[in-house]
Amino acid sequence: MADAINFPRPVPNIDDEEFWNGCNRDELLMQRCTACQRFRWLPKPMCPHCNTLEHEWVKMSGRGKVFSWTIIVHPVHPAANEKVPYNVAQVQLDEDADLIMVTSLIDIDNDAIRMDMPVEVVFIEHEPGVKIPKFRPV
Numbered sequence: 001m002a003d004a005i006n007f008p009r010p011v012p013n014i015d016d017e018e019f020w021n022g023c024n025r026d027e028l029l030m031q032r033c034t035a036c037q038r039f040r041w042l043p044k045p046m047c048p049h050c051n052t053l054e055h056e057w058v059k060m061s062g063r064g065k066v067f068s069w070t071i072i073v074h075p076v077h078p079a080a081n082e083k084v085p086y087n088v089a090q091v092q093l094d095e096d097a098d099l100i101m102v103t104s105l106i107d108i109d110n111d112a113i114r115m116d117m118p119v120e121v122v123f124i125e126h127e128p129g130v131k132i133p134k135f136r137p138v
């Protein structure tokens, strides 16, 4: 039997390593500028609002709502051959309307997904030691 093909794992970099470390502890962390107090996503070295290089990591509630979604029907990676159709969603976090994550929704049929549906984060083990944030209805 052939080995299962997995989707690529995240490869943390200097800007988002703390985010991925948080996921592995079941914590959803976002960068917040320590000067202007605005959140930013994706993680980056400089605040796009005030150009400050300083930031802190803040634990989010993990709650949000469905901002948009699509259903993938054509596999774009060999790992998707057995998974289509599957959803890819944008979830807007409750803490800040600018925090919109690309993710996927679990524990729901694709046909039941709705705009503004309340969801919460859940951390799924992609492979040992690597957790990925996904969202489920609440």
Ligand SMILES: [Zn+2]
Binding pocket: 033, 034, 035, 036, 037, 038, 047, 048, 049, 050, 051, 052
């Ligand atoms: Zn700032």
